[in-house]
Amino acid sequence: MAPLIAIALLLAIAIALVLVPFVRSVARTVGMVDSPDRKRKLQDESVALGGGIAVFAAVAITFAATILIDRQFFGQTLGVLSLRWYSLFGAAAAMLTVGLVDDTWGLRGRQKLLLQCLIIAGLVGSGTVIEKLSLFGLTLDLGVFSFPITMLWLLIAVNALNLIDGADGMATTAGSIICIGMGIAALHFGSYLSVVLAFGLAGAQLGFLRYNRPPASIYLGDAGSMMIGLFLGALAIWSNFKESAVLASAPIAILAIPLFDSSAAILRRWLTGRSIYVTDRGHLHHLLQLKFGKKGMLLVVALLCGITTTSSVLSLYWNAPWLAGIGVMVVLGLCINTRTFGHAETRLLVNRFVNFAQSFTLNPKTCLTMKQQRRVPLQGVGQWETVWEPLVEFAKTHDLARVKIDLNLAWLHEGYHANWQSVRMPDRAHQLCVSLPLFTHRLGNGKNAIQIGRLDVVALAIDADAYQKIADLSDQLMDLTPEIDRIVSRLESVRPQAPAPVTLPVEQVSDVPESVVNA
Incomplete structure (x- = not known):
């Protein structure tokens, strides 16, 4: 043989x-041929x-x-x-x-x-x-x-x-x-x-x-x-x-x-x-x-x-x-x-399991007030906590049920995931779910923007101020845009590669970001 x-x-x-x-x-x-696109094919x-x-x-x-x-x-x-x-x-x-x-x-x-x-x-x-x-x-x-x-x-x-x-x-x-x-x-x-x-x-x-x-x-x-x-x-x-x-x-x-x-x-x-x-x-x-x-x-x-x-x-x-x-x-x-x-991936899985196991040890009253949080830098060295922590503070002061951020800057080998939520979430029929895109502006001329992730929010739908809270959160995101740009700029200087070409005119993101709302 x-x-x-x-x-x-x-x-x-x-x-x-x-x-x-x-x-x-x-x-x-x-x-x-396989042509470079500066996002996935580098x-x-x-x-x-x-x-x-x-x-x-x-x-x-x-x-x-x-x-x-x-x-x-x-x-x-x-x-x-x-x-x-x-x-x-x-x-x-x-x-x-x-x-x-x-x-x-x-x-x-x-x-x-x-x-x-x-x-x-x-x-x-x-x-x-x-x-x-x-x-x-x-x-x-x-x-x-x-x-x-x-x-x-x-x-x-x-x-x-x-x-x-x-x-x-x-x-x-x-x-x-x-x-x-x-x-x-x-x-x-x-x-x-x-x-x-x-x-x-x-x-x-x-x-x-x-x-x-x-x-x-x-x-x-x-x-x-x-x-x-x-x-x-x-x-x-x-x-x-x-x-x-x-x-x-x-x-x-x-x-x-x-x-x-x-x-x-x-x-x-x-x-x-x-x-x-x-x-x-x-x-x-x-x-x-x-x-x-x-x-x-x-x-x-x-x-x-x-x-x-x-x-x-x-x-x-x-x-x-x-x-x-x-x-x-x-x-x-x-x-x-x-x-x-x-x-x-192991950290994500362990955190999910720990939170799930912990839910069995809490009494009903504690579940109503207790919050769970997990933060996992998936890849890279970006200091995304400076963006995440203000969002958590906003969620606490406005009594939101959940905020979740997921960032994926593939062309920079950068990823970040964080989640903050109530142990006991509202019933689905009483949830107001909003998904807001997160942007950074292309370096150089400043006239374009690229999406780098999403912010998912869950609020209590029967709250009379729910819409106002979402509007305030959109304003908060606008205030955080310079910080996002600063982090991306620093990452670009460490790993100089052209950002992805899929961009939007800056006028499209200068107002409140478009969201998908499911009541």
Whole structure:
């Protein structure tokens, strides 16, 4: 089997090295490029997209060529190519197509999610179904939940790889190490075709990494990252046992880094009240790049993926399922305790849990008067307390039920979240809910403004002065605008990058900010 592994790995690298420059040239010619916008895409110049095409072609050619070589020279060691393999490559090609449409013309988040679900449903319908979960020695038959669990797992895998693909070389560095781990796991269980696919996919990404490492000249795009994620999700199911669909702890642990990043992103957005589709700069690669630089970020990612992959593989060969969990906990502990990644999300979660637990220990009278507050700097060094504290004082003096501020200055890698509220909130029917946008003025000419977050307010709707309180709060926000501008100006001087171009004329924000009121 070793010669076939070497053939798959080296052949995929060679094909990718040849195909990537060609795809890059075509992408630039047709205008399929990723242009900087100074908000989310902070590269200095436009970079070609479509790298996923080269990776997919390299994998498909390598897979077919390795099978032919096996039949010609190795006596069909790999066995028979069943229908599920054609279904997998068809689904991967469909996922690649959806990604190309998104990269070229753009899709709404819900549109992309719907298309992902349809493609995955087709793959699940063809026979790729998780029948059992085997976690740390315990096996659970899923029964009627097999189909929804499989759908959910593949969706998670597809989007986990997509979410970490936000820095040069990030997805391909993590993906290649994960694929090698999957290949070794499949080898242990005798799933030889999965071994070939895993090492072929690893080789294709390593070849692509030659052009994707900092400074990248081509990106995978959504097309490539979603396609790779689908392959990895299926391999996690297929690589465990030769003829049974079992999702075990080792493959899940191998995928720990992308799963950790995507879980933290979802948790961060849910706990702060943001949309799940909102742009921020709080992903693992963003924080690592700030701390270690572009090349240092890749080294740290390789180290973290190496730890989880090695511990997972050893757990298989030593028959010690707990070892995979130990590796994951070591990596998560390092990231959180060093405040490299996940620390802010952990604080948000702990604060929410503490407030919830505390509510069970208070008597009814105390609940009517007691307030809870949490402040979490999500990212950056901005002194946002000078904005937040006057708002809390206003809420106290005007007897508001809640004020919540959420700031997201993605182009400055800055985020802040704070919440002050009554332990016992008014009934929903008696709540006046207002959401006010927060602005800063663009530096330089002072004629434009950009939105940096929102202030959410809850007042007692049956209060006769409720409208006046909201009007007074709007005036308070106008008074705080110079302080907001001062903080942003200081941050700009520390990290000089042009602010996001999505601006509004200053006349539109000089009056009371428009709000959405739900009584």
